[in-house]
Amino acid sequence: MSASYKVLSTITTYNPEIDLLEKNIDAVVGQVDKLLVYENNSINRQDIVDLCARKGVEIILNDKNYGVAGPLHDGTEYAHHNGYDYIFTLDQDSVISDGMVDKLAQILMKGEKIAMVCGTRVNPDFIEPLPPEDWFAPVDAVITSGALADVKAIMDVGNYMPELFIDAVDNEMCYRLKKNGYQIFSSGVTYLHCIGEPIKCKILFKTFRTLNYSPFRLYYTWRNSHLIFRVYKEFRAIKELKKYIRYMEIKIILVEKDKIKKLRAIRRGKKDSKKLYKELKEKYSFL
Numbered sequence: 001m002s003a004s005y006k007v008l009s010t011i012t013t014y015n016p017e018i019d020l021l022e023k024n025i026d027a028v029v030g031q032v033d034k035l036l037v038y039e040n041n042s043i044n045r046q047d048i049v050d051l052c053a054r055k056g057v058e059i060i061l062n063d064k065n066y067g068v069a070g071p072l073h074d075g076t077e078y079a080h081h082n083g084y085d086y087i088f089t090l091d092q093d094s095v096i097s098d099g100m101v102d103k104l105a106q107i108l109m110k111g112e113k114i115a116m117v118c119g120t121r122v123n124p125d126f127i128e129p130l131p132p133e134d135w136f137a138p139v140d141a142v143i144t145s146g147a148l149a150d151v152k153a154i155m156d157v158g159n160y161m162p163e164l165f166i167d168a169v170d171n172e173m174c175y176r177l178k179k180n181g182y183q184i185f186s187s188g189v190t191y192l193h194c195i196g197e198p199i200k201c202k203i204l205f206k207t208f209r210t211l212n213y214s215p216f217r218l219y220y221t222w223r224n225s226h227l228i229f230r231v232y233k234e235f236r237a238i239k240e241l242k243k244y245i246r247y248m249e250i251k252i253i254l255v256e257k258d259k260i261k262k263l264r265a266i267r268r269g270k271k272d273s274k275k276l277y278k279e280l281k282e283k284y285s286f287l
Contacts, residue, residue: 005109007032007101007148009088010075012068014040016092018047020194023095025055031101032088036060036078038071067165067220072144072173076159079151087154091145094121095192103189104148107136115153115182116174118142121193135188140237141174142184146191153182158286163276167217168224171241175232176286201255210251215258215265221245222269227277231287 009032011024029035037059039048045061052059062070072089079087086108088101100119107117120130121143147170154160157180160173174184199212213221225245232238252262281287 005085005105006083007034007086007088007105008075008079008082008084008151009035009090009101010038010071011035011090011092012038012040012071013042013048013092014065015042015044016048018044018051020095021048021092022051022055024090024092025051025057027096028088028090028101029055029057031096031099033084034058036075038062038066038075040065040067040071066162067169068144069160069164069166069169070162072169073160073162076149076151076154080155084151086148087151088148089144089146091193093194094145096146097189097191100146100189100191101148103133104187107185107187108148108150111183113182114150114185115177116142116147116149117185117187118144118147119187119189119191121146122190123194124192130190131188133188133190136185138183139186140178140184140235141171142186143193144170144173145193153177156180157182158284161280161284163280164224164227165220167220168228172224172228172231175228175235175237178235179232199255201251208251210255211248212256213262215261218252218262219265219269219272221248222266223273223276224269226270226273227280230273230277 009028013021035057037052037057039045039059040062041064042048049059076087086105104117104119108114157176160169164172178184199210201208201210222245225241229238229242249266253259256262
């Protein structure tokens with residue numbers, strides 16, 4: 001923590017693995033001024049409440065599952081109204097490295113129009129080459145888990161949209177920030193971040209991984225991604241995002257189970273994105 005800026009951190013929980021959540025809390029609580037846990041009506045809610053009580057962490061008990069978008073919106077609103085300069089957002093299955101928040105803050109303070117900076121996630125299921133820790137560069141989008149954001153910048157562009165629920169919530173905010181003249185940075189500061197229930201596969205001579213998302217998750221991935229395609233056509237990263245979800249669909253067909261349910265969820269997501277776009281465009285002036 002630094003006397004020159006105040007940082008609020010948020011963790012969103014939904015049926016978390018308690019041991020991993022405890023590591024998550026232990027890693028971040030000493031690096032920020034305040035930690036809020038947004039609890040989305042988990043089946044193991046009492047375990048989460050007990051853990052937060054032991055750690056002296058404030059917990060917000062939501063009456064239902066609001067995904068990640070609701071807590072991102074509410075956490076940023078809280079930070080704005082309570083004098084925090086930055087908000088550091090985490091999923092329940094991330095564990096940050098020592099000094100990570102301060103390292104990201106040093107990058108964030110390098111320019112007035114830098115709105116968000118994220119570390120490099122290390123997934124224990126896959127070994128990937130890592131950049132040097134002191135590396136940082138502008139990008140089109142980062143994920144919100146492990147990202148430090150300027151509260152004023154997020155509020156300036158209208159805050160997160162709770163209606164997105166999960167998936168592509170981070171992409172949408174990053175594109176919106178960039179559309180309003182802000183910069184997004186990625187950095188070489190590493191942290192642990194698990195994603196999905198990945199499967200490693202080999203077909204012929206090619207080895208690849210698939211995230212093995214549930215039909216529920218895939219619905220929002222396709223719905224929100226197609227919303228983004230409509231709103232942010234000008235970004236080069238949109239082409240890469242389109243390729244990415246097409247590739248996901250191919251891998252679902254080739255190697256994943258419950259193919260029919262997953263493909264039906266994808267079709268519903270594509271269809272419902274049109275309705276969502278119309279509803280959000282009427283509600284939000286920035287779309």
